[in-house]
Amino acid sequence: MPLRLRRAAVLVAAAATTCALALAPAFAASAEIVPDPVEYSAPDAALSLTPIGSYDTGVFDESAAEIVAHYEDRLFVVSAKAGTVEVLDFAEPGAITKEHEIASEGVANSVAIRKDGLGIAAFEASVKTDPGHLVFFDARADEPKILGTVTVGAQPDNVVITPDGRFALTANEGEPADDFSTDPEGSISIVRLSTPKVAAAKQKDVSTADFHAFENGNLPAGVRVFGPTPNGADHPVSRNLEPEYISVVGNNAYVALQEANAIAVVQIPSARVTDIRPLGFKDHGVVALDPSDRDNRFELRTYPGLYGVYMPDGIASYRAGGGSYLVTANEGDAREWGSYVEGARAGSLPVCTTSPLKGKTGNADLGRLNVTKELGFDAAQGCYQNLYAFGARSFSIWTTDGAQVFDSGADFERITDAAAPAFVNSNHTEANREGRSDDKGPEPENLTIGEIDGRTYAFVGFERVGGVIVYDITVPAESFFVTYLNNRDFSDNSGDLGPEGLSFIPAAESPTGEPLVAVANEVSGSTTLFEVSVDR
Numbered sequence: 001m002p003l004r005l006r007r008a009a010v011l012v013a014a015a016a017t018t019c020a021l022a023l024a025p026a027f028a029a030s031a032e033i034v035p036d037p038v039e040y041s042a043p044d045a046a047l048s049l050t051p052i053g054s055y056d057t058g059v060f061d062e063s064a065a066e067i068v069a070h071y072e073d074r075l076f077v078v079s080a081k082a083g084t085v086e087v088l089d090f091a092e093p094g095a096i097t098k099e100h101e102i103a104s105e106g107v108a109n110s111v112a113i114r115k116d117g118l119g120i121a122a123f124e125a126s127v128k129t130d131p132g133h134l135v136f137f138d139a140r141a142d143e144p145k146i147l148g149t150v151t152v153g154a155q156p157d158n159v160v161i162t163p164d165g166r167f168a169l170t171a172n173e174g175e176p177a178d179d180f181s182t183d184p185e186g187s188i189s190i191v192r193l194s195t196p197k198v199a200a201a202k203q204k205d206v207s208t209a210d211f212h213a214f215e216n217g218n219l220p221a222g223v224r225v226f227g228p229t230p231n232g233a234d235h236p237v238s239r240n241l242e243p244e245y246i247s248v249v250g251n252n253a254y255v256a257l258q259e260a261n262a263i264a265v266v267q268i269p270s271a272r273v274t275d276i277r278p279l280g281f282k283d284h285g286v287v288a289l290d291p292s293d294r295d296n297r298f299e300l301r302t303y304p305g306l307y308g309v310y311m312p313d314g315i316a317s318y319r320a321g322g323g324s325y326l327v328t329a330n331e332g333d334a335r336e337w338g339s340y341v342e343g344a345r346a347g348s349l350p351v352c353t354t355s356p357l358k359g360k361t362g363n364a365d366l367g368r369l370n371v372t373k374e375l376g377f378d379a380a381q382g383c384y385q386n387l388y389a390f391g392a393r394s395f396s397i398w399t400t401d402g403a404q405v406f407d408s409g410a411d412f413e414r415i416t417d418a419a420a421p422a423f424v425n426s427n428h429t430e431a432n433r434e435g436r437s438d439d440k441g442p443e444p445e446n447l448t449i450g451e452i453d454g455r456t457y458a459f460v461g462f463e464r465v466g467g468v469i470v471y472d473i474t475v476p477a478e479s480f481f482v483t484y485l486n487n488r489d490f491s492d493n494s495g496d497l498g499p500e501g502l503s504f505i506p507a508a509e510s511p512t513g514e515p516l517v518a519v520a521n522e523v524s525g526s527t528t529l530f531e532v533s534v535d536r
Contacts, residue, residue, distance in 0.1 A: 032056045032526040034495040038467065038486035040419035048451065049517070049530040053093035057086075057525035061429055069499035069517045071113040071139045073511055074099070076110045077520050077527050078501070084469045085111050085142075090518075091511050093529045099376055100144050101203035103423040104135050110159045112168065113139045119148075119167050123155035129184045132156040134191065136200035147164070148200025152189035153208060158245045160253075165195055167268055176230065180338030181288075183230050183239040185210060188246070188255055188264075190271045207271035211238040211264075211345045214276060215449045217466065222278030223262045223307075226374045228340050241276075245446075247317040249324045249400055257317045258333050261316070263326070263402065277402035282308035282330075285356075288410045289393060290425065293438040294428040298417055298424050300410050303366060304384070305356040308392040309375070310330075314446030317400075318456055318473070325405070325476050326398045327458055330442040332391020334372065341393040343370045343390065345438075352383040365453060368438035373374035393441040395460050397476045406525045412442045415484055416465050426465045428498040428523045431490040432470050436464045449473075450504035452515055452534055457482065459517050461499030468499065468519060468530065487528055498523030 003111040014331040032054040041048065055077075057064040063080035070076070073091040078084075085108055102121055109132075109344040110122040117140035124132040131151050138145040150182035154170025161168050170179040174186040190203040215237045219225060229236040243264065244256040257276065265275040285304030311447055312328030319325075347367030351357050361367045369389055376386035393413060397406040417424040425442065427435040436443065449456065458471045458479075467486025488495040498521050505516040517534040 032495055034487055034489040038420045040482050042485040045483045047532055047534045051487045052239055052529055052531045053096050053527040054526050055088050057094040059525040061523050063522045065520040065527045066522045067110050068303045068503045068527055069111050069113050070503050070505050075518055076111045078111050080107050083108050102137050102144055109157050112161045114161050116167050116198055120159050122159040122170055124155040128155050129182055138198055146484045149330055150201050150203050150206050153187040154184035160246045162248050166193055168193055169246050171246050171255055173242045176337045180228055180230055180340055185235060185238040186243050187242040187279040188243055188266050190268055209266045209271045209273050211241050211273055220276055223261045223276050227335055244313055245315045247315045249317050254326055256312045257266055258313055259335055261309050261311050279310045284308055290437045291366050291411055292363060294368050295433045296365040298434055300413060307388045309388050310392045312466050316447055316449045318449050320476050324400050328396050329446050329447045329460055330392035330394050330396060331443055332440045334390055342372050342374055344373050344416040346371050346387055352378055352385050355385050370439050391440040395444055406479045411481055414444050419484055428464050431493045445500060446502055447500040450503045450515060459502055461502050463498055466496055494526050496521040497530050
């Protein structure tokens with residue numbers, strides 16, 4: 001049964017110092033559930049996913065649904081381009097309706113809701129290199145209710161609330177200006193929250209964890225810092241590092257530094273970055289991939305001398321066997337600002353005669369694969385001894401000390417090929433075969449974790465080919481595939497396209513009495529609910 005019945009909101013214009021509320025009447029959007037979703041499961045799969053409701057903005061490829069959070073029978077969905085957080089009523093999952101929206105100046109990036117209904121939305125400034133801000137709102141209200149704002153670092157890309165509700169944290173990505181004329185510092189803002197009162201923080205409650213301690217040769221080996229330094233000697237390491245997503249374990253926050261291929265450790269009470277841990281590389285001499293979109297075949301194969309740079313985007317954490325673990329979606333990303341372009345086709349780079357990759361850079365092999373120019377170069381010989389691809393086409397489980405205990409290997413490509421061989425490694429804006437083999441494959445973007453009947457599951461979204469894949473991660477080192485569902489019709493490229501944000505809704509908080517997974521899709525502009533059915 002629904003947690004509560006909600007009357008239609010009466011929307012009234014209002015204003016705040018830095019927030020102008022964009023108001024619209026409640027309405028239902030057309031459903032985006034396709035007749036025959038793509039489904040593939042392990043023979044002994046203990047659970048399945050079923051799409052049961054969808055809200056469609058009708059806005060295609062404009063980042064109209066990026067991040068999703070839930071509170072009671074409401075979904076809060078970030079529409080980046082519109083600069084709003086849409087508030088959706090999912091008391092009846094088959095008929096999701098929009099109630100109102102929270103808006104502010106700039107670009108909406110993220111949203112989080114505390115258990116008591118304190119909502120926090122992160123907005124980057126209209127000039128993205130300027131400081132961003134947080135908007136505090138009452139998620140319980142039947143019409144927009146802004147509580148206040150605070151300023152944080154440049155481009156707050158992710159906001160999270162600690163499990164105890166005492167702090168909010170933002171990953172201030174600090175990307176360069178589009179022309180690379182300036183590069184703001186990456187940082188983590190730590191905001192002390194009022195408890196138990198649902199109220200906005202004050203500016204005095206905001207602290208900043210920066211990376212200044214890692215300047216002047218103090219950066220751990222293996223952490224990638226590279227490219228132009230438009231601000232010269234003014235904290236070049238801090239400006240190069242770009243915090244992406246955050247997960248909290250106890251008094252520490254673990255922050256994905258995607259381009260740096262590392263995870264930063266932040267001590268929350270002191271607002272101090274205590275460590276940066278490099279993640280290393282995936283050996284594609286051992287773990288296979290399909291690297292070409294121009295070879296007229298899908299074939300997983302290995303290449304000694306080729307490595308994948310994990311470069312996680314989404315990060316989450318959980319407890320297992322008395323320990324804490326981090327889970328990462330290893331998407332990969334290249335820096336490309338102004339005239340600087342990090343990536344290149346492998347076939348365009350000089351490969352050393354002593355490299356095991358010599359003779360493997362034609363289009364039938366690695367020639368089309370996008371790799372970084374910043375790794376593998378042998379300056380003495382003037383050529384590349386090894387090549388490094390963006391991302392790992394996988395998800396990984398790590399100890400909080402940075403040791404990898406599990407990686408899904410080549411599973412994602414193998415499973416999506418088995419599920420829809422005519423569209424393996426498809427792009428999202430168009431349906432094709434192997435359109436992303438030369439880049440990052442299925443492109444695992446983000447994930448959420450949920451516990452069901454004493455088992456722990458990871459739900460990972462594929463940004464390009466689409467869909468959600470589920471793994472049982474109850475025993476971290478023995479994690480295994482359960483099921484995959486893609487609510488997409490490749491024949492007309494309808495349904496959900498470009499999963500970006502996921503949120504697990506436990507059975508106790510679900511209107512159906514069963515666990516749900518909410519997925520926001522940035523290309524199709526749809527937000528879809530999947531019911532998780534367990535074979536009990």
